[in-house]
Amino acid sequence: MSTSRPRGFTTTILHSDAGDGIEHGALHKPLHLSVAYGYRDARELAAVFQGTAKGYVYGRQGNPTSAALEAKVSKMEGGVSSVCFSTGMAAIGAAMLALLREGDHVVSSRFLFGNTVSLFGTLQAHGIKVTFVDATDVRNVEAALTPATRLVFVETIANPRTQVADLVRIGDLCRGRGVVYIVDNTMTSPALFQPKAVGASLVVNSLTKYIGGHGNALGGSITDTGLYDWTKFPNIAAPYKSQPPAMWGMQQIRKKGLRDWGGTLAATDAHHIAVGSETLALRMARTCSNAQRVAECLAAHPKVRAVFYPGLASHPQHELATRLFRGCGGILSFELADGIDCFDFLNRLEIVVSSSNLGDNRTLAIPVAHTIFWEMGAERRKEMGIAESLIRVSIGIEDEADLVGDFTQALG
Numbered sequence: 098m099s100t101s102r103p104r105g106f107t108t109t110i111l112h113s114d115a116g117d118g119i120e121h122g123a124l125h126k127p128l129h130l131s132v133a134y135g136y137r138d139a140r141e142l143a144a145v146f147q148g149t150a151k152g153y154v155y156g157r158q159g160n161p162t163s164a165a166l167e168a169k170v171s172k173m174e175g176g177v178s179s180v181c182f183s184t185g186m187a188a189i190g191a192a193m194l195a196l197l198r199e200g201d202h203v204v205s206s207r208f209l210f211g212n213t214v215s216l217f218g219t220l221q222a223h224g225i226k227v228t229f230v231d232a233t234d235v236r237n238v239e240a241a242l243t244p245a246t247r248l249v250f251v252e253t254i255a256n257p258r259t260q261v262a263d264l265v266r267i268g269d270l271c272r273g274r275g276v277v278y279i280v281d282n283t284m285t286s287p288a289l290f291q292p293k294a295v296g297a298s299l300v301v302n303s304l305t306k307y308i309g310g311h312g313n314a315l316g317g318s319i320t321d322t323g324l325y326d327w328t329k330f331p332n333i334a335a336p337y338k339s340q341p342p343a344m345w346g347m348q349q350i351r352k353k354g355l356r357d358w359g360g361t362l363a364a365t366d367a368h369h370i371a372v373g374s375e376t377l378a379l380r381m382a383r384t385c386s387n388a389q390r391v392a393e394c395l396a397a398h399p400k401v402r403a404v405f406y407p408g409l410a411s412h413p414q415h416e417l418a419t420r421l422f423r424g425c426g427g428i429l430s431f432e433l434a435d436g437i438d439c440f441d442f443l444n445r446l447e448i449v450v451s452s453s454n455l456g457d458n459r460t461l462a463i464p465v466a467h468t469i470f471w472e473m474g475a476e477r478r479k480e481m482g483i484a485e486s487l488i489r490v491s492i493g494i495e496d497e498a499d500l501v502g503d504f505t506q507a508l509g
């Protein structure tokens with residue numbers, strides 16, 4: 098009988114590679130840079146191709162370094178398997194292209210990462226129907242479902258306005274209707290929330306953000322939580338049904354999504370991300386407490402019109418966020434009072450950097466309407482609740498007093 102006790106998040110991540118026995122007892126999974134793998138027995142090569150033996154064939158479908166990261170991501174998310182990609186967008190795009198066919202329907206939250214909105218626009222041009230709804234209320238999702246609906250897509254905390262999707266009820270709805278439920282967990286990261294807890298079928302993470310955490314590598318992942326019954330999904334191609342049904346979805350995503358579209362995560366980036374993930378929980382704790390403090394200071398400031406952060410009692414989904422998440426994340430946004438130019442304000446910041454990334458250790462800020470949401474136009478911005486003066490802040494792990502001091506001096 099095993100005497101092992103369940104381990105905490107950080108202990109699990111730190112020691113996850115050791116379970117498989119790393120070459121020479123190395124403490125980090127080595128970087129495997131070989132593109133191809135040779136076999137002495139050609140039958141073994143064929144068996145690996147056919148999926149009856151474990152192994153690697155060609156680097157586009159993964160290598161031991163990215164496989165070690167995939168195992169880590171599965172552990173973080175409590176999932177059964179994961180596939181890593183070169184970016185978060187490559188992961189989302191590959192999942193959609195692998196799972197959907199012409200005439201299929203997707204219900205998506207209207208409050209989404211801008212490039213995901215754009216991607217759904219591309220899918221629409223290819224004959225996939227997408228309905229955008231206010232996913233903070235499950236009734237809007239339910240009303241949009243049709244017999245052709247194959248999947249529902251939401252983010253945990255939406256960027257930049259921080260709306261929290263009606264995660265639990267949407268999970269119940271999808272389970273009842275047999276629809277695949279995809280949750281983009283990038284904003285919360287598995288340190289704060291596991292979407293499996295609300296019935297997600299697949300979990301998306303941009304590894305570029307909090308999991309990697311250091312702004313030095315791009316990556317993305319899809320994790321299967323094991324909750325969806327793939328025998329109910331009409332679009333699984335015959336070759337992927339040779340494995341147990343729990344594997345069908347991910348087989349198709351790895352082959353049709355990763356292999357055929359080629360958005361492969363490089364081994365060096367997998368290594369950077371794996372190292373970054375070791376401190377994910379520590380960084381998130383510090384990030385959340387800094388964000389809470391900055392949000393409170395901004396909310397109390399006369400030169401700030403509105404602050405959006407799920408940790409504030411004034412936030413519409415404050416109760417849900419504090420019940421579901423171990424912290425309210427590092428993204429907050431705010432509108433300056435009339436007459437204050439957002440560019441002048443950003444230029445007065447001395448520590449906070451004007452930059453488009455998020456989830457870095459450094460605090461970054463960006464004028465949303467003029468940059469990341471510029472391309473979609475004023476009308477669409479209005480629908481998404483994005484004011485022209487909105488500033489998004491990605492809080493980092495600096496010392497709290499320095500951050501509060503910087504925002505306060507810049508407000509003058």
Ligand SMILES: *Cc1c(COP(=O)(O)O)cnc(C)c1O
Nearest residue numbers: 184185186210281283303305316
């Ligand atoms: C950044 C981001 C993505 C895309 O990830 P990349 O690694 O930049 O491609 C997807 N979803 C959310 C919520 C993000 O913040």
